[in-house]
Amino acid sequence: MRDALTNPFQPGSDTVPEIWAGRTAQLSDWRDVLRPRLVAGLFERGRTLVGEAGLGKSALVRRIAHEAELAGDWTTAQIRVALGTDALKRIASEVLKLADRAGLPAAREGRIAELLRRVQSVAVSGFSLALSEEGGQESYTALTDLLVEVGRAAICQDQIVLIHLDEIQNIDDERMLSQILIALGDAITHEEPVTVPGGGQITRSLPIAVYLTGLPEFADQAGTRKGATFARRFKTTTLAAIDDDDLRSALRPFVVAGWETSTGTNGAGRVRMDPDAAETIIDLCRGEPFLFQLAGERAWYAGTGDVISREDVIKGWQEAVPEATAHVERVLERLPQREREFALAMAELPTQERTLTRIAASLGHSKATDAGPAAQRLDRVRGIITRGKPYTFRHRAVEAFLTSDWPAAG
Ligand SMILES: Nc1ncnc2c1ncn2[C@@H]1O[C@H](COP(=O)(O)OP(=O)(O)OP(=O)(O)O)[C@@H](O)[C@H]1O
Ligand SMILES: [Mg+2]
Structure with a gap:
């Protein structure tokens, strides 16, 4: 029953982990502040979440995006910026997908067709186009303009748009970073005139949420060079370790009811965790989500019984020591x-x-x-x-x- 297929712990993956701990402030920020305000047409800054490696930045926004997706919102994929790649291209192609979802290609206005064409060429040529004489200013205003159109469509269709740009510290070209932040920032600060019941005109913000995630270096890059404009448009939070109490709550169902394991061949069963074992995992991982998953994964494999014991945790951790060491050394080396x-x-x-x-x-x-x-x-x-x-x-x-x-x- 305790095998690779049933193991619910997932160190290293930035998908939403099955055993989730804490981050209630950030989840509630989305559910109770950001999303409701966007629904109401009120301005709300984008969110920048930074933190050391393995603190769960990607997983957190993935979870938020997953919730949003379930609620029917229009979300982009997690747009991961790899080092040395053209982030502008990636963003343009994700914005085109949002435009598809908004039904813009079917629009009859020539203006929109032209706009789609402009962003398509950004998606093909990326930053080289942005650097050229003709394409400079053009490419990010095209991106902003298309985002504004997506936002308008979202208003009409009662939708929320969520854009997630990950590993943002990898945008090492300052001009590209600046263009991207301006394009996204201009879209979220755009004010759209709308008619209210009774015929009056007011302005509202577009229902677009932007999440930027990455290593803390990004806050420096964006903070000092882009200055006040960036700070007015994006609210930055530095993530810290997860509280022991949150880890305890995450393991609680494991301790009380056990984790259901059902594989095609073996049928259903349950694996429980000794309270002692849970406390040992909490103690060993020191609030690091990556180490939490690692300790859990190793403990799962360390034995075969229906109950994960403290001994399993210790035995499993022995094998995890080199990885745990490397995890911390990486933080220090950087x-x-x-x-x-x-x-x-x-x-x-x-x-x-x-x-x-x-x-x-x-x-x-x-x-x-x-x-x-x-x-x-x-x-x-x-x-x-x-x-x-x-x-x-x-x-x-x-x-x-x-x-x-x-x-x-x-
Ligand atoms: N809230 C959480 N509860 C439990 N496990 C989590 C949580 N958040 C993240 N994890 C786990 O921690 C590990 C690291 O998460 P993630 O990849 O999201 O970190 P990151 O901050 O994006 O790291 P990096 O800077 O390397 O990209 C993953 O194994 C993930 O499953
Ligand atoms: Mg990540």
Whole structure:
């Protein structure tokens, strides 16, 4: 029963995991704020979700998009920007799909046919067109104009549009990034005149939700270079680890009722998890969704019985140790030198002594403020530390790695 086909844990995949934990603030932001406001025609900023690798950015917006899709909304696929590829092309072709869904190709106005043609050429030539003399300004205004048409169709058909652009830090060409953000931003800030019952005219926003997800570096790129306009159009949240309580709730059905396993050949059955085993998973993964899935997956394979025991978790984790190590090392390796050194120096001090002054001193700075910028970035941009009194680690796996023999299981 406990085999590869029935294992509900999915480390690494950015599809919506079967065992979902937390992120209630972001889910509720979509359900209770963003979507209702767009339905009502009110302006609402796009959402930027950044965070370190494996924190569940892609999975979160996939889940939101999945919910939206079930509600009948028009959603794009998760538009993943691969490094060195032409993001403008991808976006143009996804916007064309939205236009199809909105029924725009059937429209009789020549204006719309012309607009579709313009965006089709962006989908073919991408950013090279945007750079050319004739195509420059043209290609992103075409994208905005088509999005506005999709938005208008959505108003008429009582629909919401959701666009998800993932791995946005990979748009390394500054001009391309700027054009894309302007095109999307112009569409969400567009004001559309509508007639209200009784005949009066008011303006409303288009029902278009934009989600941008990626590594924290993106917030820098977009923040400093694009400045205030970007901040007015997109609201940025830095994701942090998942609370233990949320992980506990996620495993609860497993502990109480068991996980139903039914495969074609073996028939239905249930696999339960000992409360002890659940607590051990929670302890080992330190709030990291990727490690949570990894610990669960390994524990599932570590035994054959109907109950996943604490021993299974420990045995499974032994095999996961290299991956857990690599996961944290990747986070540390990506840090700029000053930030990495700051994190290392902070980890070496006893918890109560982790103040800016003490950390700066052990880094050999003469003034505490010299270490300020690195601390600020680790806190505000990356969500790895919190600059409280004293400073604490928000990335608990990084802390455990630097201060104990974790990921070795006791
Ligand atoms: N809320 C959640 N509950 C349980 N598991 C989750 C949750 N969110 C993500 N995961 C799991 O964590 C792992 C990492 O998720 P995901 O790929 O979405 O992270 P990411 O932040 O997009 O990472 P990257 O920066 O590498 O793209 C996946 O295995 C996913 O199934
Ligand atoms: Mg991702």
